[in-house]
Structures are given as structure tokens and as C-alpha cells.
Amino acid sequence: MIKFDNVSKRYPGGHQALSQVDFELADGEMAFLTGRSGAGKSTLLKLIMLMETSSQGQIFVNGKNLSRMPSHRIPFYRRRIGVVFQDHQLLFDRNVFENVALPLQIEGYPKHEADRRVRAALDKVGLLKKEKMLPITLSGGEQQRIGIARAVVNRPQILLADEPTGNLDPELAAEIMNLFEQFNQVGVSMLIASHDLSLITRLQHRILTLDNGRLVHDAHHTAAGAQPKGVKQ
Amino acid sequence: MSRRASGAKTSSRTARGALQSHWQQHLKIASDSFKRLLQQPSATLMTIAVIGIALLLPSTLFVSMNNLNALSDNINGASKITLYLHDNHNEVEALQVSEQLLQRESIATATYVSPAQAAAEFSVYSGLGDVIEALEENPLPGSIIVTPARIDANTAQALAEELAQINIVSSTQLDLEWVERLQRFLQLVQRASTGLMLILALAVLFIVGNTIRLAIEGRRAEIVVVKLVGGTNSYVARPFLYAGAYYGLAGSLLACIMLGLLMWAVSGPARALLALYDSDFQLRTLGFSSTLLLLLIGTGLGWLGALISVRQHLTDIEPA
Numbered sequence: 001m002i003k004f005d006n007v008s009k010r011y012p013g014g015h016q017a018l019s020q021v022d023f024e025l026a027d028g029e030m031a032f033l034t035g036r037s038g039a040g041k042s043t044l045l046k047l048i049m050l051m052e053t054s055s056q057g058q059i060f061v062n063g064k065n066l067s068r069m070p071s072h073r074i075p076f077y078r079r080r081i082g083v084v085f086q087d088h089q090l091l092f093d094r095n096v097f098e099n100v101a102l103p104l105q106i107e108g109y110p111k112h113e114a115d116r117r118v119r120a121a122l123d124k125v126g127l128l129k130k131e132k133m134l135p136i137t138l139s140g141g142e143q144q145r146i147g148i149a150r151a152v153v154n155r156p157q158i159l160l161a162d163e164p165t166g167n168l169d170p171e172l173a174a175e176i177m178n179l180f181e182q183f184n185q186v187g188v189s190m191l192i193a194s195h196d197l198s199l200i201t202r203l204q205h206r207i208l209t210l211d212n213g214r215l216v217h218d219a220h221h222t223a224a225g226a227q228p229k230g231v232k233q
Numbered sequence: 234m235s236r237r238a239s240g241a242k243t244s245s246r247t248a249r250g251a252l253q254s255h256w257q258q259h260l261k262i263a264s265d266s267f268k269r270l271l272q273q274p275s276a277t278l279m280t281i282a283v284i285g286i287a288l289l290l291p292s293t294l295f296v297s298m299n300n301l302n303a304l305s306d307n308i309n310g311a312s313k314i315t316l317y318l319h320d321n322h323n324e325v326e327a328l329q330v331s332e333q334l335l336q337r338e339s340i341a342t343a344t345y346v347s348p349a350q351a352a353a354e355f356s357v358y359s360g361l362g363d364v365i366e367a368l369e370e371n372p373l374p375g376s377i378i379v380t381p382a383r384i385d386a387n388t389a390q391a392l393a394e395e396l397a398q399i400n401i402v403s404s405t406q407l408d409l410e411w412v413e414r415l416q417r418f419l420q421l422v423q424r425a426s427t428g429l430m431l432i433l434a435l436a437v438l439f440i441v442g443n444t445i446r447l448a449i450e451g452r453r454a455e456i457v458v459v460k461l462v463g464g465t466n467s468y469v470a471r472p473f474l475y476a477g478a479y480y481g482l483a484g485s486l487l488a489c490i491m492l493g494l495l496m497w498a499v500s501g502p503a504r505a506l507l508a509l510y511d512s513d514f515q516l517r518t519l520g521f522s523s524t525l526l527l528l529l530i531g532t533g534l535g536w537l538g539a540l541i542s543v544r545q546h547l548t549d550i551e552p553a
Contacts (some may be wrong), residue, residue, distance in 0.1 A: 002237040049461070051552045075460070075465040078461065078462035080462075084460075090458075102458075102462055103462040105261070109254060110257065111254070150462065
């Protein structure tokens with residue numbers, strides 16, 4: 001589903017964000033991307049979103065080579081990918097419902113169809129009763145769930161998340177991860193950047209570890225696998 | 234399977250449904266961007282007022298030109314060619330000639346004025362009746378006053394030259410020079426006002442362009458989010474284009490209203506002035522089709538100004 005082939009990214013200032021990254025994420029797979037701040041997690045996700053382009057190497061998403069994608073195709077490509085941001089990226093002058101409806105509005109869904117899908121997504125994240133409220137009046141965890149509902153409302157094949165639990169307390173963070181696992185179970189491929197090792201090692205999925213822009217570790221975590229100390233099962 | 238379900242849904246959406254939702258989408262964006270303008274009434278009104286004033290000036294010029302042209306047509310009808318007759322002409326013959334002239338299509342009226350009538354008129358209008366009476370002989374020649382059916386400087390000149398060939402005519406005087414001057418003057422004003430209109434149209438483009446640029450800046454965060462979830466440049470641009478068109482439409486409506494008030498204010502004095510000249514000339518207003526044209530031009534200019542601004546500023550905003 002996602003394939004990085006010897007990908008490097010150097011920013012105009014000279015900062016080498018990624019060096020020769022190679023990995024492949026299968027259709028329907030769920031993986032975590034971890035590493036310290038500045039290790040290149042966000043850059044990697046931005047490359048998949050085509051918010052940045054690689055300086056070297058090639059990225060394939062769903063068989064398509066991203067470096068060959070003409071700029072007018074990019075919006076249509078992005079519609080097939082759901083993204084959850086750490087800072088939510090919500091529109092604060094619109095209510096919960098309108099925020100979630102945005103991707104469908106852009107795609108030009110008929111209203112009744114859009115309404116149905118928005119309600120389904122809100123139901124999934126447990127915000128159906130708050131659809132008329134403004135995001136600013138909701139808690140951080142609820143705002144994050146609006147972001148998730150928006151990311152999945154047009155049923156993307158791939159869901160990316162950049163530190164989705166960064167600002168949440170452990171209990172809420174676990175809830176959010178649980179939600180992601182549910183999406184993964186219905187076939188959505190997922191790549192989630194998180195530095196919350198204790199949380200992600202508990203969820204037995206593949207973990208890609210970045211260090212200084214290099215992919216230093218790639219392992220499928222099972223209960224039997226090596227785990228950092230002090231993590232409860 | 235969420236993915237498969239999504240694929241099936243997408244393909245099952247009929248072309249008609251897609252078209253319908255396309256219009257739904259347009260309608261929604263149109264009404265959203267209208268509401269957005271209403272949310273900042275004072276800023277919106279200021280912009281509309283500036284556009285209105287910028288459009289008022291050329292439309293006032295247009296109406297003035299229209300009136301002056303109509304007025305000059307009116308005046309042209311009053312221009313005339315005077316045929317002075319030989320001193321020894323026969324009055325019967327002169328009347329016959331003027332009858333014959335009336336038969337011509339190129340001539341609207343032909344009136345014979347005998348030397349005696351001329352002397353009488355001169356006494357009345359000049360107040361120098363005593364001088365005429367003091368003279369032994371009437372010094373004034375008989376004349377035929379001709380009004381051409383169609384007046385423009387060239388054909389009137391040709392007609393005058395032709396009439397000079399008639400045997401009892403000693404000389405002709407074409408009373409057209411001032412009409413020609415008036416026409417040249419009108420041409421000058423017309424050219425100048427066309428230039429001014431173009432400049433003011435440009436001003437409207439800049440006003441709308443700048444307003445839209447500020448609106449784009451104010452909504453930068455929102456634009457980034459929309460682009461992140463797959464909004465195309467044209468989708469992001471649409472509300473701004475609608476806003477530009479609204480500004481233009483409202484500005485031109487305001488210009489129409491101000492022009493109407495202006496016309497109403499000057500109509501009284503204008504009528505009084507024209508009455509002094511015994512003219513039955515009616516002041517011309519903008520009229521239905523010109524009003525429609527003004528609204529169309531205003532809306533078009535607003536849209537174009539927004540388009541230019543969007544092209545310049547919107548594509549720069551990319552999520553990063």
C-alpha cells in the first residue's frame with residue numbers, strides 16, 4: 001500500500017530530515033512510527049501526503065509513484081488518505097458536524113448521502129450528540145475525535161496520524177488507539193507516528209523506529225517481543 | 234470492508250446525481266460567501282461604497298455623453314443654409330425656386346424671405362429700424378432659408394455648393410461651423426471619458442483584488458485545512474470568486490442608485506435651462522438595458538478582480 005524506496009529528504013536549509021528510508025506497508029496493515037522529536041516522523045508522513053517531496057528515492061502509494069504525480073492530481077490523491085493531526089487542524093468557525101462534513105463537501109457528495117456518512121462517522125467516535133457544538137467548546141480528546149471522524153468520513157484506504165495522542169492523558173490516548181484499531185480491523189491501512197512508546201508497545205503492531213532520519217529498527221511487536229522496561233501487559 | 238463499500242458507492246453515483254450535487258455545492262458556497270460578507274457589515278459596506286463611487290463616475294459620464302449627443306442631434310435640426318439672391322431677382326421666380334427646393338428629399342424646409350421682409354425683421358431684431366428707414370434704398374437682399382433634411386458637416390457643405398449653382402442665387406452661407414465644432418468637442422469628451430472609464434474599471438479591479446487578498450490572508454488556516462483534505466485550487470477559490478462578484482454587483486447597484494439620485498437632482502434645473510432655449514428636449518436617464526449592462530460590467534469586474542487576486546495569492550498557500 002505504501003512503499004518507500006531509498007527515500008531521502010533534505011530541506012532547503014540543509015537539514016537532512018530523512019536518509020535512505022526503505023520500508024513497505026502492506027494493504028490493511030497497521031504500523032507505528034516512532035523515534036525522538038526531530039527524528040523525521042512528521043517529515044515521513046508529510047512525504048506521503050505530498051506536503052513535501054522527497055529529494056531522493058521514490059515513494060509508491062497504492063502502486064502510484066508520488067514523484068510523478070502532477071500537481072493538479074494531488075487534491076484527488078489526498079482524498080483517498082485520511083490524516084489525523086496532533087493539533088487537530090479543525091475549523092473553529094464551524095460546528096462539529098460541518099467540520100466532519102468538509103471532505104464530503106469538497107468531493108461534492110449529495111447532501112443526504114453526506115449527512116448519513118457524517119452521522120455514521122460521528123457515531124463511531126462517540127460525538128453524535130455534540131454535532132451542533134463548536135469545536136472550541138469541547139475538550140482536547142473530543143477535538144481529536146472530531147479530527148478522526150473527519151479523517152475517516154470519506155472512507156479512505158489509508159489513515160495517517162501524526163502524534164494523535166500527544167496532548168491526551170493515558171486513558172484518552174488508549175481510547176483513541178482503540179478507535180484506530182477498529183478502523184484497521186475493517187481493512188484500513190494505518191501508519192501512526194507516536195513517541196509514546198509505553199502505549200504503542202502494548203498494542204501489538206509493527207513498529208518502525210527512526211533515529212536522525214534513518215530507519216534503525218523495524219519489527220513486528222508481539223507479546224513475546226522485546227519490550228521496554230516497566231510496561232504492563 | 235470499508236474500502237470496497239466506498240468504491241461501490243462512488244461508482245454507483247449517477248452522472249445526474251453528481252451534477253445535482255455540483256449545483257448544490259455551488260449554491261452552498263454562494264450562500265456561505267454571501268453570509269460571510271454580511272458577518273462584517275461595515276468592512277463590506279466600505280468596499281461596496283468605494284466600488285460604487287468608482288463606477289458612478291464613468292456611468293455619469295456615459296449618461297452625460299448620451300444627453301449631449303441627443304442634444305446635438307436636436308440642435309443639428311436647427312442648422313440652416315441661407316441662399317442670398319441677386320438684387321434684381323423676381324419675387325415670383327424666387328417663390329418658384331423655393332417650391333422646387335422643397336421637392337428635394339435632401340431639404341426639409343425652404344422659406345423665401347423678400348428684401349422687404351428682411352428689412353422688417355432686421356428692424357425688429359436689431360433695433361436699428363431708423364437706420365434702415367433713413368436709407369433711400371433697402372440694402373438687404375432677398376434670401377431663401379433652407380434646412381437640410383440630414384445634417385452632417387460634409388453633406389451640408391455639398392448641398393450648399395450645389396445650391397450656389399442656381400441662377401438667381403448670388404451666394405450661400407452655411408450655418409454649420411459651430412455644429413461641427415460642437416461635434417469635434419463631443420468627440421474629444423467621448424475619447425477622454427472612454428479613457429477615464431478604462432482607468433476606473435482598472436481601479437475597481439484593484440479594489441476588489443486587494444479586498445480579496447485580505448480575505449485570503451484572513452482565512453489562510455482554513456485554506457490549508459481544506460487543501461489538506463483534498464480541496465482543489467478551484468474549490469478553494471470559489472468562495473472568493475463569489476465574494477468578488479457580490480462586491481461588483483452591490484457596487485454597481487449602488488452606482489445605479491446614486492446616478493438615479495443625481496439625475497433626479499439635476500433634472501429640475503436642466504429642464505429650466507432647456508426651457509430658456511424653447512427646447513422640448515427630454516433628459517435621458519440610464520435606461521433599462523444600460524442599467525443591466527452596468528450591473529453586468531460591475532459584477533464581471535468584481536469577479537475578474539477576485540480571480541486575479543486568487544491566482545496571485547491562493548496558489549501560494551500550501552500545507553506544510
